[in-house]
Amino acid sequence: MAGITLAGVEKHYGRMRVVHGIDLDIAHEEFVVLVGPSGCGKSTTLRMIAGLEEITGGEIRIGERVVNDLPPRKRNISMVFQNYALYPHMNVRDNLGFGLKIAGQPQAVIAERVREAAEILGLSELLDRTPAELSGGQRQRVAMGRAIVRHPDAFLFDEPLSNLDAKLRGQMRAEIKKLHQKVKTTVVYVTHDQIEAMTLADRIVVMRDGYIEQVGTPMEVFNHPANTFVATFIGSPPMNLLPGRIEGGQVRLAGGEAVPVPARLAARVAEGLEVVLGIRPDDISPVGHGLGEVAEPADITLTVSIAEPLGMESLIYTTIAGQEVQAKLYGPRIVGPGEVLPFRLALERAHLFDAETGDTLEAR
Amino acid sequence: MQSVALWFATFLLMVIMSVPGLWVVLSAFRPNREILAKPPVWVPTELTLANFGKIFGFGSEQVGIPVTSYFMNSMIIALTSTVIALIIGMAGGYAFARYRFRFKGGIFLGLMLFRAVPGIALSLPIFMIWSRLGLIDAKMGLIIVYVSLNVPFTIWLIDGFFRQIPMSLSEAAQVDGCTRWQAFWKIEFPLARSGIAAAGVFAFLTSWNEFALASQLTRSTDSKTLPVGLMDFTAQFTIDWAGMCAMAVIIIIPALIMTFLVQKHLIAGLTFGGVKG
Numbered sequence: 001m002a003g004i005t006l007a008g009v010e011k012h013y014g015r016m017r018v019v020h021g022i023d024l025d026i027a028h029e030e031f032v033v034l035v036g037p038s039g040c041g042k043s044t045t046l047r048m049i050a051g052l053e054e055i056t057g058g059e060i061r062i063g064e065r066v067v068n069d070l071p072p073r074k075r076n077i078s079m080v081f082q083n084y085a086l087y088p089h090m091n092v093r094d095n096l097g098f099g100l101k102i103a104g105q106p107q108a109v110i111a112e113r114v115r116e117a118a119e120i121l122g123l124s125e126l127l128d129r130t131p132a133e134l135s136g137g138q139r140q141r142v143a144m145g146r147a148i149v150r151h152p153d154a155f156l157f158d159e160p161l162s163n164l165d166a167k168l169r170g171q172m173r174a175e176i177k178k179l180h181q182k183v184k185t186t187v188v189y190v191t192h193d194q195i196e197a198m199t200l201a202d203r204i205v206v207m208r209d210g211y212i213e214q215v216g217t218p219m220e221v222f223n224h225p226a227n228t229f230v231a232t233f234i235g236s237p238p239m240n241l242l243p244g245r246i247e248g249g250q251v252r253l254a255g256g257e258a259v260p261v262p263a264r265l266a267a268r269v270a271e272g273l274e275v276v277l278g279i280r281p282d283d284i285s286p287v288g289h290g291l292g293e294v295a296e297p298a299d300i301t302l303t304v305s306i307a308e309p310l311g312m313e314s315l316i317y318t319t320i321a322g323q324e325v326q327a328k329l330y331g332p333r334i335v336g337p338g339e340v341l342p343f344r345l346a347l348e349r350a351h352l353f354d355a356e357t358g359d360t361l362e363a364r
Numbered sequence: 365m366q367s368v369a370l371w372f373a374t375f376l377l378m379v380i381m382s383v384p385g386l387w388v389v390l391s392a393f394r395p396n397r398e399i400l401a402k403p404p405v406w407v408p409t410e411l412t413l414a415n416f417g418k419i420f421g422f423g424s425e426q427v428g429i430p431v432t433s434y435f436m437n438s439m440i441i442a443l444t445s446t447v448i449a450l451i452i453g454m455a456g457g458y459a460f461a462r463y464r465f466r467f468k469g470g471i472f473l474g475l476m477l478f479r480a481v482p483g484i485a486l487s488l489p490i491f492m493i494w495s496r497l498g499l500i501d502a503k504m505g506l507i508i509v510y511v512s513l514n515v516p517f518t519i520w521l522i523d524g525f526f527r528q529i530p531m532s533l534s535e536a537a538q539v540d541g542c543t544r545w546q547a548f549w550k551i552e553f554p555l556a557r558s559g560i561a562a563a564g565v566f567a568f569l570t571s572w573n574e575f576a577l578a579s580q581l582t583r584s585t586d587s588k589t590l591p592v593g594l595m596d597f598t599a600q601f602t603i604d605w606a607g608m609c610a611m612a613v614i615i616i617i618p619a620l621i622m623t624f625l626v627q628k629h630l631i632a633g634l635t636f637g638g639v640k641g
Contacts, residue, residue, distance in 0.1 A: 052535050072538040085536035089554050099540035102550075146540070 002063035002076075002153035002186060003028045004049060010057035011044050011210075018044050020210045021058060031180055031187045035197040036207035037233070043158055045207070046190045050156050051075050062153055073102075078147035079156040082163065084139045086131040092118075092142050093127040099150045117145040120182060121175075137168050144179060154186040161196065173199055194234050198222065206230050223349075228358040231278045231351060237315065240284070240325045242277045243355060246270065251277050251352070255321025259298040262347045265361055274355035281315065283346040284327035291330060296347035302327075307335040318343075385616075391609035392416070399605050415610035431611065433585040434593040439618070441503050441589060442571040445510035449567045452511070453518025454560060458548070460519065461526035462534075472523075479516035484576045491580055501583035509577055514567040521566070525559025526552065561626040572619055590615045 004026040011019040019041040026032045034042040047053040049060060051072035060067050067075050078099070086095050094101075096117055097110045105113075118124045121141045131139055140160060147155050160176070161169045177200055180187055191197055197204045198218045206213045206221060206229075214226040225231035225239070232238040244253040246269045252258045259277070261269055269275065282291055287299065300320070307329070308315040314329040327343060329335060352361040391399050393411045419431050459465075460472055490509060491500070499505030529552055537547035553560075575591040582588045590611070597608040 050535075050539055052538070071543070072535070073541040073543065077539065079536065079539045081532040081536060083530060083532055085530065085532035087533065087537075087551055098537070102537075102541040102546065146536075150540070 003030070004154060004186060004188065005061040006045070006049075006058065007061075008058035009045070009048060009055060009060060011041070011048060011053065012056045018210050019048070022207075022210075022212050024205060024212065024215065026186060026188060029184045029186055031189065031200060031202045032205060033189045033191060033197040033201035033203075034205045034207055035191055035194055035233075036213075038192060039209075040207040041210040042190045042192075042205075042207045046079075046156050046158055046188060049154075049188060050077060050079050076150075076153045077156055078150055078152040078154075079158065080140075080143045080147050080160045082159040084131075084143040084163075086139055086142055086146075088131050091128050091130050092123060092134070092145075095131065095142055096123075096127075096145050096149050099146065103150075113149045113151075117149045120148065120179070121145045136164050137172060140164065140172055141175070144176070148179070148183050148185075152185065154188060157187065157189040157191075159191055160189075161191070162193070176200060194236065198234070204234070206233060208233075224360070224362060224364070225278070225351065226360055226364065228276060228278065228353050231353070235280060237281050237326045239278045239280045239351070240320075240323075241353075242279070242321060242323060242325070244275055244277055244321075246273045246275060251275060253277070253321035254323070257300065257321055259300070259345060259350075260296070260347060262350050262352065263296060264348070265352050268361050268363065269352065275361065276353040276355050276358070278351035278353060279345060279347075280349065281326040281328045283349045284325065284343055286316075286327075286329055286333075286335075286341045287344045289329045289331045289333060290344055290346065291328075294344055294346040294348070298345040298347050300343050300345065301340060302343045304335055304337055304339045304341065306337055309334075388609050388612050389616075391606060392613045393610075394606065396604065396606040399609075415606045416614075418607055419610055419614070429593060429596045429607075429611075430585045431590075431593065431614065434588055434590045435614070437503060437585075437587055438572060438589040438591075438615075441506045441510065441587075442568050444503075445507045445514065445571045446564055446568040448507070448511045449514035449518045450560060450564050452515050453522045453563055453567075456515070456519035457522030457524075458526050458552075460523040462531070475516040475519060479520075483513055483574075487577055487580050490577065494581060500581055501587050503587050505581050506571075506578060506587065506589070509581065510567075510571040510574065513574075514570055517570075518563040518567055521563040522556065522559055525556040529555050565623055565626050568622055569619055572615075 004024075006022055006024040008021045008023060009019060010017070010021050022041075022045065024032075034045060036042050044053055048055050049062075051067065051070060051074075055068050062075055062077065087098065090098065093114055096114045100110045100113060114127070115124070118127060121144060123138070123141055123145055126134065126138060126142075131142065134142065143160070157176070161172050164172060173196060176189075180200075189196075189200060201218055203215060204218055204221045205215050208229055214221055214230045216224070221230060221234050225234065228241055232241065242253050244251040246252075246261065247258070248271070249266065250258040250260055285291065302318040302320065302325075304316055304318055305324070306317040308317075312330070314333075314335060316327040316329050316335060318325055318327055335341070353359060354361060390408060392415055393413070394408050395410060395412055395414065398405050398408065398410060419429060460468065494500050494505050497505075499508070533551050533555070534544070534547045537551045538544060542550060572589075573591060574589075578589045578592045579595065582592055594608055594611055594615075597604040597611065
C-alpha cells in the first residue's frame with residue numbers, strides 16, 4: 001500500500017522558483033497525470049518524487065515514509081524516461097533484470113520476474129536483442145518492463161510517448177492503460193499532451209508556472225474548468241473565450257451582441273461584472289447541425305471565415321464580437337468562406353469566468 | 365568509377381605516408397654500407413639480423429647501448445603516466461560533463477590553452493625547477509611532465525564521450541537501485557570505454573615517443589628513454605644508421621601492439637540505441 005503525498009513542496013534553482021509549494025494527495029493504485037505547458041514544473045515535480053532533484057522545501061511521502069532525503073534507490077519507485085534510457089550495452093533481458101541484479105536477487109528470481117514482465121508486455125521474443133535492434137515502440141515497452149519487474153510502490157512516467165509518431169502513440173497509450181489495469185500500482189504520469197491526460201488519468205493535475213491550477217477527474221476538469229487557463233488547456237480545439245459584461249441578466253459581449261447568462265449561473269453574477277464567456281467549439285453549431293438537443297439555446301447569425309472538413313464534422317472559423325471563434329458543424333454539409341449561417345449556442349454548457357482573476361464563477 | 369578513383373587516391377596517400385616508416389623498418393635489416401651506398405640501393409640485396417644482434421649483444425659486433433634499461437624506463441614512465449593521466453582524465457572529464465560549478469568554462473578553456481603551449485617552450489622552466497627538486501635524471505620527473513602534458517587532452521576527450529551519454533541513463537540506474545558510484549561503473553564507464561581507450565592510447569604514445577623534454581631531463585640509464593637512447597648511435601664523426609633503425613623498430617613494436625590491443629574499443633562504434641537519438 002503506497003500512496004504519494006506532497007505537502008508544500010517547493011523547488012528553487014538559486015533565486016528562480018520553479019515549483020511554488022504544491023500540495024497533492026495521490027491514492028494507492030491511482031493513476032494521476034500531471035499536465036501543463038513546458039516549464040510549468042511538472043517534470044521537476046516528478047523528478048523530486050523520484051529523488052533525482054532535491055526538494056527545496058516541503059515534504060514528500062511515499063506510503064508512510066518521508067522520502068525528502070532518501071536517494072532514488074531507497075524510494076522503491078521506478079521510472080520510465082522520455083528517451084527510454086535503456087542501457088545500450090545490455091540486451092533486453094539484462095536491461096529488465098538490472099535492478100533486481102543490483103538488489104542482489106538470486107538468479108532464479110530474476111529469470112522468473114523477467115519472464116513474467118516480458119510476457120505481460122509481449123517482449124518474450126526480443127529478450128536477446130540489444131536496444132539498438134528494437135523499434136521505438138519496442139524500446140518503450142522494454143522501458144516499461146524494466147519498471148514493472150521490481151514490483152515498485154509507484155511508477156513514474158516522464159513524457160513517455162512524446163518520441164513516438166502519432167499512430168504508435170495511440171497504441172502505446174492504450175498499452176499503458178492496460179498495463180495499469182493488470183499491474184495495479186500507483187502511477188504518476190507527466191505529459192504536455194492533454195489527450196493523454198484525458199484518456200489515461202483517474203485524476204488530472206493541471207499545472208502552470210509552478211502552481212497547481214486544478215485537480216480533478218478528466219470529466220470534472222473538462223466540464224468544470226477552474227479558470228480560463230484550464231478551460232483553454234484541456235480540450236481540443238480549445239474553448240472560445242469572449243470578454244463581456246453583465247447587463248440586465250445578459251452577457252453583453254465586447255462587440256455589442258448579447259447572450260443570456262446561463263441559467264445555473266444567474267444567481268452568481270452581479271450587474272456590471274466584467275466577465276469572460278467560455279464556450280467550447282462543440283457547443284456552437286449551425287442550427288440543425290449541432291450535437292443533439294440544446295436546452296438553453298441562443299441564436300446568433302455568423303459569417304464563416306474558413307471551414308475545415310474533418311470527415312464526420314467540420315471545424316468552422318468565424319468571428320463573434322470581433323474575435324475569432326471556432327465552431328463545429330456536425331452532419332455532412334459543404335460550407336464555404338463568406339457563407340452567412342444561423343448558429344446556435346448551447347448555453348447550458350457555457351462557462352463564465354471573472355474577467356479580472358480568470359477564475360470560474362461556478363460554485364466549487 | 366568514382367569509387368575506384370577514390371580507392372586509388374586513398375591508396376596513394378597511404379603509400380606516401382607509409383614510405384618513411386617502411387624505409388626505417390627495411391633499413392633495420394640491412395647492413396650499414398648498403399644504407400649509405402651511393403647511388404642508393406633501392407632493392408635490398410642482403411637482409412640481416414646483425415643490427416639487432418649488435419644492440420642486444422649477440423653476434424660478433426656489439427654497441428654499448430643498454431637497450432633493456434632504456435626499454436624498461438620507457439615502459440615504466442609511459443605506462444605510469446598514462447594510468448595517472450587516465451584516472452585524472454576520467455575524474456575531470458566526468459566532472460566537466462556532469463556537474464555545474466563556478467568558473468567551469470574558464471577552467472576548461474585554461475586547460476585547453478595549456479595544451480596549446482608547445483612542450484619545448486616549457487623545457488627551460490621545467491629544467492630549472494626539476495633541478496632544484498632533484499627530479500633531473502629521475503623517472504618520476506618525466507612521469508610528472510608527461511602527466512601534465514596529457515591530462516588536458518584526456519580530460520577533453522573523455523569529457524566529450526561522457527557528454528554523449530545521456531544523463532537519463534545514470535538516473536535510470538539510480539532509480540533501479542544503484543548508488544551514483546555504481547551507476548558510473550556499471551553504466552557510464554562501459555559506454556565511455558572506447559573514449560577512455562582512445563585517450564589512453566594517445567597518452568601512451570605521447571609519452572612513449574616524446575624526445576625533446578626527455579633528452580633534457582634524463583642523463584643516465586636510470587631514466588633515459590628509448591627515443592633518447594637513439595642518440596647513442598651518433599658518435600662524433602659517424603652515425604650508425606643501421607643500428608638506429610633497428611632500435612627504432614624496437615620502439616615502434618610496443619606502440620603497435622598497444623594500438624592493436626585497444627583498436628577493438630576504438631572502432632567499436634558503441635551503438636547508442638538505448639535512448640532516442
